[in-house]
Every structure is written in C-alpha cells, then in structure tokens.
Amino acid sequence: xxxxxxxxxxxxxxxxxxxxxxxxxxxxxxxxxxxxxxxxxxxxxxxxxxxxxxxxxxxxxxxxxxxxxxxxxxxxxxxxxxxxxxxxxxxxxxxxxxxxxxxxxxxxxxxxxxxxxxxxxxxxxxxxxxxxxxxxxxxxxxxxxxxxxxxxxxxxxxxxxxxxxxxxxxxxxxxxxxxxxxxxxxxxxxxxxxxxxxxxxxxxxxxxxxxxxxxxxxxxxxxxxxxxxxxxxxxxxxxxxxxxxxxxxxxxxxxxxxxxxxxxxxxxxxxxxxxxxxxxxxxxxxxxxxxxxxxxxxxxxxxxxxxxxxxxxxxxxxxxxxxxxxxxxxxxxxxxxxxxxxxxxxxxxxxxxxxxxxxxxxxxxxxxxxxxxxxxxxxxxxxxxxxxxxxxxxxxxxxxxxxxxxxxxxxxxxxxxxxxxxxxxxxxxxxxxxxxxxxxxxxxxxxxxxxxxxxxxxxxxxxxxxxxxxxxxxxxxxxxxxxxxxxxxxxxxxxxxxxxxxxxxxxxxxxxxxxxxxxxxxxxxxxxx
Numbered sequence: 146x147x148x149x150x151x152x153x154x155x156x157x158x159x160x161x162x163x164x165x166x167x168x169x170x171x172x173x174x175x176x177x178x179x180x181x182x183x184x185x186x187x188x189x190x191x192x193x194x195x196x197x198x199x200x201x202x203x204x205x206x207x208x209x210x211x212x213x214x215x216x217x218x219x220x221x222x223x224x225x226x227x228x229x230x231x232x233x234x235x236x237x238x239x240x241x242x243x244x245x246x247x248x249x250x251x252x253x254x255x256x257x258x259x260x261x262x263x264x265x266x267x268x269x270x271x272x273x274x275x276x277x278x279x280x281x282x283x284x285x286x287x288x289x290x291x292x293x294x295x296x297x298x299x300x301x302x303x304x305x306x307x308x309x310x311x312x313x314x315x316x317x318x319x320x321x322x323x324x325x326x327x328x329x330x331x332x333x334x335x336x337x338x339x340x341x342x343x344x345x346x347x348x349x350x351x352x353x354x355x356x357x358x359x360x361x362x363x364x365x366x367x368x369x370x371x372x373x374x375x376x377x378x379x380x381x382x383x384x385x386x387x388x389x390x391x392x393x394x395x396x397x398x399x400x401x402x403x404x405x406x407x408x409x410x411x412x413x414x415x416x417x418x419x420x421x422x423x424x425x426x427x428x429x430x431x432x433x434x435x436x437x438x439x440x441x442x443x444x445x446x447x448x449x450x451x452x453x454x455x456x457x458x459x460x461x462x463x464x465x466x467x468x469x470x471x472x473x474x475x476x477x478x479x480x481x482x483x484x485x486x487x488x489x490x491x492x493x494x495x496x497x498x499x500x501x502x503x504x505x506x507x508x509x510x511x512x513x514x515x516x517x518x519x520x521x522x523x524x525x526x527x528x529x530x531x532x533x534x535x536x537x538x539x540x541x542x543x544x545x546x547x548x549x550x551x552x553x554x555x556x557x558x559x560x561x562x563x564x565x566x567x568x569x570x571x572x573x574x575x576x577x578x579x580x581x582x583x584x585x586x587x588x589x590x591x592x593x594x595x596x597x598x599x600x601x602x603x604x605x606x607x608x609x610x611x612x613x614x615x616x617x618x619x620x621x622x623x624x625x626x627x628x629x630x631x632x633x634x635x636x637x638x639x640x641x642x643x644x645x646x647x648x649x650x651x652x653x654x655x656x657x658x659x660x661x662x663x664x665x666x667x668x669x670x671x672x673x674x
Contacts, residue, residue, distance in 0.1 A: 209319075211268040212302040214243045214328050214367060216321045217252060217290075218273065220262040226550040227590045228542065229533035230666055235261065241320035241367035242290065243375070245306070248298045251398070252366030253380050254281050254288045255345040258529040265292060267301075268328055280405045283529050284412050286345040286380050286393065287401045306395045307374030309480055310335045310354065318358040318379050318390075320367030333358025333390070340485045341391070344381050346526035348548070351413065352488060353391045360390030396480065396492075404494060411495040414516035416487060417451035418444050419574065420463065424473045433462060434507025440464065441504070442475045442486065449577040451519040456512050457503065464509075465502035466490065490516060521573035522582055524548060534619055536670040538626045539653035540592035540660045541600065545619055546585040546607060563605050565641045583618035588639075592664045596648065596656045603646050606639040619672055 217240040225231040240256035242265070250265065257263060257278045264273040274297050280289040292298070310316055318331050337355040342348075358369070360382045369377035369392045377392030404410055420442040423429050430437070441464035447453050457463075464470070466489045469477035477486045493499055493516040501512050527548050535544045544550060551570060554561040562570070569576065569585060586608045591597055608616045611625035612635060626635060630650055637646040661669055 208373070209268075209328050209330060210243075210304070210368070210370070211328050212244075212300060213304050214241060214268070214319045215250060216240075216266045216268075216326075217242050217256055217276075217366065218264045218266060219257060219260055221259050222261050223259050224533050224549075225553075226533055226544065226547065227553050229535040229544050229589070230537075230668065230671070239321055239363045240365050241363065241379070243319070243366075243368045244298070244301045244303045245375075245402075246303050248291075248295070248303075249279075250276070250290045250292070251378065252288050252290060253345070253378065254283045254286045254529070255380075256366050257281065257288055257290060258283070258345075260530075263290065265290070265297070267297075268326075280401075280410050281530065282401050282404070282410050282412065283346055284343070284349045284526065285351055285397050285401055286343050287378065287398065289405065304368055304370070305374045306398060307371060307376045309338065309394050309396065309482070310371050310376045312336065312338060314371065316356055316358060316376060316392075317370045318356075318360060318364060318367060318392075319370065320360075320364035320379060322359070322361035322363040325363070329364075331359045333388075336389075338394070338482055340488065343393075348525035348527070349413070350487075351397050351491060352394050352484065354394050356390055356392060357388040358390060359388070360392075364390075400491070400494070412518055414490055414493055414495055415519045416490055417448040417453040417517075417519035417574075418457060419446045420444055420475065422473055422475050424462070433460065433504070435462060435504060436507075439504060440473045441471045442473075444503075446575055448519055448521060448574040450580050452515045452517045453519070456514060457501070458505070460505070462504040463501060464504060465500075467500050522577045523569055523573040523585060525570075525573065527552075532671060534672050535589075536619055536623045536626075536672060537592070537661065537666055538623075538669070539648055539656060540594045540597045540664075541588055541648075542590040542592065543586050543608065543619060543622050544589045546587045550587065550589060565607055566605065569607065579617070581615075581617050583620075586616055586619050586622055592660055592666075594656055594660050594663075596653055596660075600646055602644070603637075603639060603642075606642060608637060609640045610636075610638040612636055623670060623672060 219238055219240060220235055222235045223233045225233060240252060242250040242252035245251050260278065263276045265276045266273050274292045274294055276290045276292050278288055279291045282288065312335050314335050315332055316335055318333065319328055322329050333356045335354055335356050340350055341353045342350055354377050360379045364379045367379045368375045369379055375395065377394050378398065379390065379392050381391050383389040400413065423443045424440060439462065441462045444457055444459055444461040444463065446459055447457050466486055469479060469489050471477055471486045475486050476483045477489060479488050490499055495516055495518065497516045498513050499516055501514055503510055523546055525548060533544060535542060551562060551566060552558050588603055588606055588608065591600055591604060608622060610616060611622065612630050614625055616622055633650055635648040635650050
C-alpha cells in the first residue's frame with residue numbers, strides 16, 4: 146500500500162539514533178550466526194536453544210499461492226495536525242494480504258492506516274469483498290482484517306507459519322507489486338538478520354530479515370515463504386540501495402497473534418532505560434568497581450514514572466536478562482543468533498515479568514521488572530487511526546504535542562523545530578517528572594482575527610500556565626479558558642518564554658462564533674474523555 150521511500154534508521158533499541166545521544170546498540174556490519182529457528186512452540190529461554198535448522202529446500206516451481214494470497218484495495222485519508230479538524234486529500238492504493246488459520250487475513254498495518262474503505266480481491270475472481278480491520282499493531286506493522294461475507298474463505302487455503310530462515314538461504318516473495326492483477330512470485334536470498342527500524346511508525350525497533358527478493362509498492366503485507374511455509378511478511382524496502390528489502394520474521398508475527406488472543410492488542414514492551422556499551426574500556430570497568438570478567442551494558446538513564454523507576458538507576462551494569470548473558474556489545478545468544486539484548490524483552494507480553502541481573506557499586510544483584518509499554522509523555526512514534534484532538538479559542542488552535550505535529554515542519558523537521566520543541570522531543574524519557582502531566586499542549590495554528598492579530602510570535606510554543614494554573618493536558622486548556630478570569634483578561638504563559646499572551650475574555654467570547662464560521666471550523670473542540 147503506502148511504501149516508504151527510505152528506511153529511517155531513527156533509534157537504537159531504546160532511543161533515536163539520529164539524535165546522536167547514544168551509540169547504536171547494533172553494528173550494522175556485524176555478521177550474525179548462520180543458524181535459524183524452525184517451527185517451535187517452545188518458550189524462549191537461555192536453557193532452550195533454537196533447534197538446528199535443516200537445509201532449506203526450494204519451493205515447488207508450480208505453486209502460485211493464488212488460493213492464499215489476496216489483493217487489498219484501500220482508500221486512505223490522513224489528518225492535518227496543524228489544523229486538526231481538517232483532513233488531507235484521499236489516497237487510493239494496493240497492498241497484499243494472505244490467509245492464516247482461523248479464517249483471518251494477515252497484512253501490514255500501514256496498508257490499512259487511516260482507512261476510509263477497504264476491499265479484498267481474489268486472483269481470477271471479479272467480485273470484490275468489503276473488509277474491515279479487526280486488530281492493528283502499528284508498532285510492529287501488522288494487522289488482521291476480516292471479510293464480512295464468510296463465503297469468501299470457502300475455497301481459500303491458509304498458510305502455515307515457519308521459523309527464521311538461514312542467512313544465504315532462498316525465499317519466495319508473493320504479492321501484487323505496482324498494481325498488477327496477478328500474484329507476482331519472486332525469489333531472493335536472505336542476506337542479514339538483525340534488529341532494525343520499522344519505518345511505519347519511524348520509531349519502533351524489532352527483529353527484521355533482509356533479503357534481495359524484490360519488494361516493491363504493492364508487495365507490502367505479502368507472505369515470504371520457504372519450504373511452503375511463511376517465514377516473514379514483506380513490509381519495506383531501501384531506496385538508497387539496490388535490491389534490499391525487509392520482512393517481518395515469524396517471532397514478531399507470533400508475538401502479535403498471541404497478543405490478540407484476548408480480544409485486544411496491547412503492543413510490545415519497552416525497557417524504559419537507555420544504555421551504552423562502555424565496558425570495552427577497562428578504566429571505566431575499574432571505575433564501576435567491576436571484576437575484569439564481567440560483561441554487560443551500562444544504564445545511562447531511567448525513564449520517569451516507568452516500571453523501571455526506583456528499581457534500576459544510572460550506573461547500574463546489566464549482565465543478564467532472563468538468563469541470557471549480555472556481552473560488552475549488548476548482544477545475547479537467542480534464536481540461534483546474536484541479537485540485541487532487548488530481544489529477550491521483545492519475547493514477553495505486556496504484564497509478564499522479566500528477571501534482570503545487574504551490578505551496582507560492584508555488587509551483583511537480581512530484580513524483576515514488569516513488561517510494559519512505558520510510553521514517554523511525547524511519544525517518538527507516529528500515530529494512526531486516531532482523530533487528533535484540538536481546542537479552538539479566539540482563533541488560537543491548541544493541540545497535544547505529538548510526532549505527527551512535529552513532522553508538519555517539513556522533511557528536515559528535526560532541524561527546523563523551534564528549540565523548545567526539539568528539546569522536549571530529544572529528552573522525552575527524562576522530562577516526565579510530574580505524574581499529573583498527561584501531555585504537552587502546543588499552539589499549533591492561529592486563525593487571524595482582530596482579537597489575535599498580535600499573537601503570531603507565540604505559534605508553535607508549549608503552554609505552561611493559563612491564569613496562573615499549570616497546564617497538564619488539553620482538557621486543562623479548555624477548562625481554564627472557559628472560566629471568567631480575574632481582571633477580565635486571560636493570561637497564557639509558555640515554556641521558556643517570559644512574554645505572556647493576553648486576551649480580553651469578553652471580546653474573545655464575542656468573536657468566537659464568527660471566527661469558527663469564517664474558517665469553517667465545524668466544532669470548537671474535539672477532546673477525548
């Protein structure tokens with residue numbers, strides 16, 4: 146469906162790498178072990194190594210999977226986060242999905258993000274079947290859709306999930322690239338398996354498999370097969386290099402499918418800490434009072450109001466996670482591969498526990514952390530399928546600060562942002578000190594009128610107080626501006642700005658309806674309960 150033009154390598158496992166705050170957790174040139182996981186339902190643990198992989202066999206040449214792979218035709222419409230009551234023009238596109246057990250269709254989340262209408266088409270069948278999204282995991286770019294007509298599945302054949310393919314083994318990609326009406330079958334070789342960025346949200350990191358099999362617009366959501374079983378879902382390519390595509394491996398797919406068994410999707414847990422690989426330096430190891438043989442990663446910061454707060458602290462050295470030894474590169478042996486230590490946390494569902502072994506002041510200790518989302522106040526990921534919240538008062542448009550809003554500053558948004566916004570975004574993990582704060586609120590747009598004609602200097606600034614009261618959410622903004630202020634004027638103060646914005650309350654109330662009508666704002670607010 147919507148193809149990303151390039152993959153943004155935005156973060157290490159814990160924090161955005163393009164911010165250059167910490168070294169990346171993975172060396173892109175490091176070679177992984179030449180092993181693979183085959184089908185298994187065994188729990189992942191240090192005592193349960195991945196079964197040895199059998200030699201990969203070529204898929205039968207005559208299989209086209211036309212009874213398993215389907216075309217998605219989608220109409221999508223995004224929101225304008227500066228004037229959030231508006232939507233952009235509709236976009237039409239094509240994606241791919243495939244049948245799995247339980248009469249379900251698995252595809253990419255980005256195929257059905259912000260959808261207005263969705264149809265599914267079988268190969269060689271003229272009829273199109275209306276469909277709906279049932280479960281969507283934007284963080285892992287996976288989704289389940291369902292057909293309203295149960296007869297759709299009568300002649301369809303579900304595909305089985307396999308394991309992780311070996312590096313240098315052959316895989317087959319199926320899909321409907323560039324709008325073709327027949328299933329396209331292409332073969333390629335697996336070239337790398339590592340933790341990497343998922344470009345849909347531009348912030349989430351999970352295991353991915355690199356292949357030179359063609360993955361073009363329209364292939365997204367299609368199965369990648371080996372020995373007749375699904376070993377991945379095609380989902381993104383790299384435009385800056387030739388013949389490099391990526392698939393979501395079955396470890397991520399199985400986590401998603403297990404998550405939704407209770408009827409809702411919770412997501413992948415995050416560690417709520419930032420770490421770096423400092424123990425290569427013997428002097429630093431000595432400074433931390435560690436024996437020479439100890440390996441692990443050093444905690445740099447712990448996210449405020451997270452499940453890790455009051456348990457871990459900066460300077461702690463994490464040496465094991467759930468029994469997996471962490472080396473000085475931050476890697477563990479899991480699934481028969483050498484991967485970032487966060488992969489052990491990725492195997493957990495929200496609410497489960499993970500055991501951490503660490504050293505503090507040279508003394509070893511153990512603790513248990515609860516796997517949780519641990520989202521910062523200003524999330525790094527893009528948001529989808531949610532109408533943006535806003536409040537318009539006297540032509541001043543207030544909206545929660547989000548990654549979607551920040552990217553309205555253009556392609557080079559990260560360097561074009563005002564200082565305060567850039568600071569909040571870079572340091573989001575550390576700044577959530579007040580548990581009362583629900584979000585930051587920004588003045589996103591001004592609808593010009595005589596009441597606000599001198600207010601442009603306050604655009605894109607974060608509201609700190611209104612009439613002396615701290616602002617912790619958009620609801621607080623509406624509550625304060627709905628009151629009659631002492632002295633007859635509203636006093637709005639912004640972060641890092643000594644200049645106040647002053648509004649005549651009576652005049653603002655008088656002009657409110659006319660401003661909304663002039664700029665065709667159908668409602669002065671959309672605020673979720």
